[in-house]
Structures are given as C-alpha cells and as structure tokens.
Amino acid sequence: MSNEEYHKEKSLKEELAELMLREELFWRDKSKELWIKEGDANTKFFHALMKAKRSRNRIDSILDREGNRHSSLEAIEEVAVNFFKELLGDGSSVNSAQSHFMMDVIHREILDADNKSLRCPFTLEEVKKAVFDLQPNKAPDPDGFTMDFYQKCWGFLEHDILNFLEDFRKQDDTILFGEATPREAYTIKEVLDDNEKVSRQCMNEQKSMIYFLDTSRSIQSKIVGILQFGQGGFPIKNLGVPLFAGRLDNKIWEEIVNKCKAKSAAWMNNWLSQAGCIQMIKSILFAVPIYYMPCYSLSCKAISALDGMLKKFLWEGSKEAKKIPLINWDTACMLKEEGGAGLRKMKLQNLALGAKLAWKMYNTPQKGWYKVMATKYLDSSEPERIFIVANSVGGSPIWKFAWESRKIITDHLTWKVGNGKKAKFWRDS
Incomplete structure (x- = not known):
C-alpha cells in the first residue's frame, strides 16, 4: 500500500467513525434514554427504543363517559377537557361565613412567614435554574421540543414559561384515618363536603377507597353506604410503596421480582454491549427494588431471585443461550478500582x-x-x-x-x- 493510499484509507475510516457517531447520537436523542452513553455502538438499540416509545405514548382513541369511542384529534381533546371540567368542579361561589369557619377550625401547621414564602409568585431566577437543571435531551411536551430548545431559547420564552407555571396547581392524594363507626363516617363526609365547597375542588369518588381493619361486615356495609366510596383490601400502595396489615406478605416481593424480570426481558439486550449491560443494571434494573428497600427488609427468597436475575442479564441478556460468566458475582460486585464492575449485592444494599x-x-x-x-x-x-x-x-x-x-x-x-x-x-x- 502506497503512502497516498494509506492516508486516504485513514481519512475514510475517520469519516466513517464520525458519521456512525452522529447517527448514534441522533437515535439516542430520539430514544430519550440517559442511562447509557453514546459511543457504545448502540444505534439499533436506540432506534428500537424510539419506535417503542412512540407507540406507547400515542393516543389513537379515547372513550367518553357513555362508552363511545372517539379517534379524531378534536374529539379526543374535547372528551379530555370535559372530563377534567367535571372532575374539578364548576367553580361556583362559596359562602364566605362557611369559608371563614373552615379556616378557623383547621390547625395551623405553617407559620405566617412560611405561608408567605410558599404563596410568593415564581421568580425568573428560580424558574431558569429549574429549567437549566433538567436534562437537555428530554422532551416535556408532546410537541417533541427537548429541554435543550427551551434552554437555548430562554431569552425568547422566559416570560411564557413563567406565566404557565404561575397558573399551574397540583393536588396530592390524602389518607384519612378514623374510627370505624357510622358517626365517624358522617363526620368525615361532612368535612369532605365542606372542604369541597371551600376549595372548589371536587373529590374523585371513583378513585376514593375505604379500607377496614378488624371491623365487622355489618359496620363495613353501613360506612360504605354513608360515604359512597368503593371498598378496598390490603395491601394498598401509597407513593408506590405497599402498605399492609399484619405480617409482610411474600407476594409483595414476588411482584417486585416480576417487575424486574419484565424490564430485563423488554429491554432488548441483544443490541447492548457488555458495558451497556452493566450500565443498564445500575441505572434501570437496580432502581426497581431499591425504591422499596429503604422501608422493608428483603426476604432471602427475594434476594436470591433478584441477584440471580441480574447475573443472568449481565452474562446472557434476553437470549436463551447460556454463557459462561467471565467473573463470579462477588467479584462483579466489587469496586472498579478493585477489579470489579461496580455492581451491588441486594442484601448489603x-x-x-x-x-x-x-x-x-x-x-x-x-x-x-x-x-x-x-x-x-x-x-x-x-x-x-x-x-x-x-x-x-x-x-x-x-x-x-x-x-x-x-x-x-x-x-x-x-x-x-x-x-x-x-x-x-x-x-x-
């Protein structure tokens, strides 16, 4: 090979590598996945994720309250708007005396200075900080504009974003505790009705549930009839964490293990390199059980199942063919500086x-x-x-x-x- 041919081949290889990196960056941006880095030859993986995400986020049709299906964009918008108008109430006027009475009986937990701070309007500085703290390649809206767009065009959009946030309000779920008696149920219903009138926020009866502990069936029936809510059973979930009565049921851990297995099966590992598999375990698969682990002690069965699933994914991925592990699990869970992969054992975590x-x-x-x-x-x-x-x-x-x-x-x-x-x-x- 002549010197000229050598330099030409080198130039073409560099150009090919640049084009391949650009293609991978493009599909990574489309997939909106941050747990894996570019440069790891995962273009097909990003492409498949993008297609799956588009399919999952798209609303082709919607059912109204009468069960009629609507598929046009205008009809979908109208059904959604009408649903939330009905849910949040009509904004009718509130009796002033009743409003003052409600405010007087509510125990003050927030000081005046704190309340003033919470009610202060947003400032451009704090909104800008929040916007620029977000990942640049994440899309907050169906319009497809990433946060990079809002960050780069902040000078033109800052007041529009500020006005939008000032109109935004959020209401959290609430758990009320009470004695299982009809008298207590009437009191709770009265308080909820008064709160609805004062706050102008209607409660969603379809999503409201009653849970009983050591209560006779006759009393349960009376209370359900008074409040007109559905009756649920334990365990329930609050902020994604199971709440239960009595001993910790192994079914809770079985559900977590099944969630991890479903994620590992769905994340087409055929397209991931070994480094990509390790990064996915750290960022995705490990995040499912770790959400529950600050509250409850994992059972031995759950620890064995989770560690086994992670080991299988690391060396075999979603393929059925078995592979011989290059290192044992104890070594894989050591620090990188000590020759490991930086993974963690479930029990120790x-x-x-x-x-x-x-x-x-x-x-x-x-x-x-x-x-x-x-x-x-x-x-x-x-x-x-x-x-x-x-x-x-x-x-x-x-x-x-x-x-x-x-x-x-x-x-x-x-x-x-x-x-x-x-x-x-x-x-x-």
Whole structure:
C-alpha cells in the first residue's frame, strides 16, 4: 500500500467513525434514554427504543363517559377537557361565613412567614435554574421540543414559561384515618363536603377507597353506604410503596421480582454491549427494588431471585443461550478500582438503607414519623435509644427493619461513661 493510499484509507475510516457517531447520537436523542452513553455502538438499540416509545405514548382513541369511542384529534381533546371540567368542579361561589369557619377550625401547621414564602409568585431566577437543571435531551411536551430548545431559547420564552407555571396547581392524594363507626363516617363526609365547597375542588369518588381493619361486615356495609366510596383490601400502595396489615406478605416481593424480570426481558439486550449491560443494571434494573428497600427488609427468597436475575442479564441478556460468566458475582460486585464492575449485592444494599433509616430516627427527632415510632417502640423521647433499646415484640416490619439494620452503626459507635441516669439495666440490649 502506497503512502497516498494509506492516508486516504485513514481519512475514510475517520469519516466513517464520525458519521456512525452522529447517527448514534441522533437515535439516542430520539430514544430519550440517559442511562447509557453514546459511543457504545448502540444505534439499533436506540432506534428500537424510539419506535417503542412512540407507540406507547400515542393516543389513537379515547372513550367518553357513555362508552363511545372517539379517534379524531378534536374529539379526543374535547372528551379530555370535559372530563377534567367535571372532575374539578364548576367553580361556583362559596359562602364566605362557611369559608371563614373552615379556616378557623383547621390547625395551623405553617407559620405566617412560611405561608408567605410558599404563596410568593415564581421568580425568573428560580424558574431558569429549574429549567437549566433538567436534562437537555428530554422532551416535556408532546410537541417533541427537548429541554435543550427551551434552554437555548430562554431569552425568547422566559416570560411564557413563567406565566404557565404561575397558573399551574397540583393536588396530592390524602389518607384519612378514623374510627370505624357510622358517626365517624358522617363526620368525615361532612368535612369532605365542606372542604369541597371551600376549595372548589371536587373529590374523585371513583378513585376514593375505604379500607377496614378488624371491623365487622355489618359496620363495613353501613360506612360504605354513608360515604359512597368503593371498598378496598390490603395491601394498598401509597407513593408506590405497599402498605399492609399484619405480617409482610411474600407476594409483595414476588411482584417486585416480576417487575424486574419484565424490564430485563423488554429491554432488548441483544443490541447492548457488555458495558451497556452493566450500565443498564445500575441505572434501570437496580432502581426497581431499591425504591422499596429503604422501608422493608428483603426476604432471602427475594434476594436470591433478584441477584440471580441480574447475573443472568449481565452474562446472557434476553437470549436463551447460556454463557459462561467471565467473573463470579462477588467479584462483579466489587469496586472498579478493585477489579470489579461496580455492581451491588441486594442484601448489603438493603442493610445499608435500613441503617440509614435508623440513623434518620436518631438524627431527626423533630419529624412527625419519628414521634410516632418513638412513642410506640422507644422507652423515652431520647433519640439515641434507637441504638440501645431491645426489640419490641410484635413490632411493625419497618421498625424491625430499622432495629435489625442498626448493627452497621452500633458496631462503629463508642459510648462515653456518664452518671448512669440514661442507662436502663433491664431493657438495654
């Protein structure tokens, strides 16, 4: 090969690499996936994700309340608008005396200074910071414009974005606790009706549920008839975390394991390199169980199933053909500096999060949730008792989790000898 041919071939290879990188960046931007980096030869993967995302986010038709299907863009818009108009109420006038009465009986939890701060209008500075903190290649609207567009055109759009945010309001779900009696049900209904009139926000009865604990069927029937809500059963979910009565059901962990398996099967690993597989485990598959792990102790069965699923995905992906692992799982879970892949074992991560829960109990005694736990399980209001007190018989799964995990902290604590007034000879563990 002549010198001229060598330089020409080198130039063509560099041009090809540049074009391939541009193509990959284009499809990565379309797929809106941030957990994997460009330059890893994942163009087909990004392309497939983009097609699946478009199909999933598209609304082809919608049903109205009468069950009629509408497919035109105008009809879909009209049905959606009418639904939320009916849901949020008609904005009728409110009795002023009734409004003042409601405000007087509500216990003040927020100081005037805090309330003034919360009601202050948004400033351009804080909105700009929020916009520029977002990922540039994420699209917040169906129009397809990414955050990079809003960041680059901030000088033209800043006031439009500010006006939009000032009109935006959000309402969270609420859990009300009460005694299972008809009298209590009538009181709750009256409070909800008054709140609806004062706030002008209608409650969604179709999504409201009643849950009973140790209540006879006859009382349950009466309360459901008074409130006119549906009746549900445990476990329920609040902010995605299961709430249950009694012992922790293994079905909860089976559901989490199945979610992880479904994600691993759906993420077409055939197109991912080994580095891409590792990154997906860290960013996607590990995020599903870790959302639950700060609250509950994983069962041995769940730990084995989750670790096994991650190992299988790392070495085999979505293919059925078995492969021989290049390194064992213990080595893969070591730090990169120590020759590992930087992955984590489920059991150790779970214990670390449980210890963090115990540390929060010690470090934030002013929080309401701590006061509930301290009243029920600790023998005094002193937060350091979490590290000393013996386990409580019949305690909740959350308490048991924090108590069992505290050993990570107590193994590294030293106690200073004092006058003995805080020591409890018969109760300290």
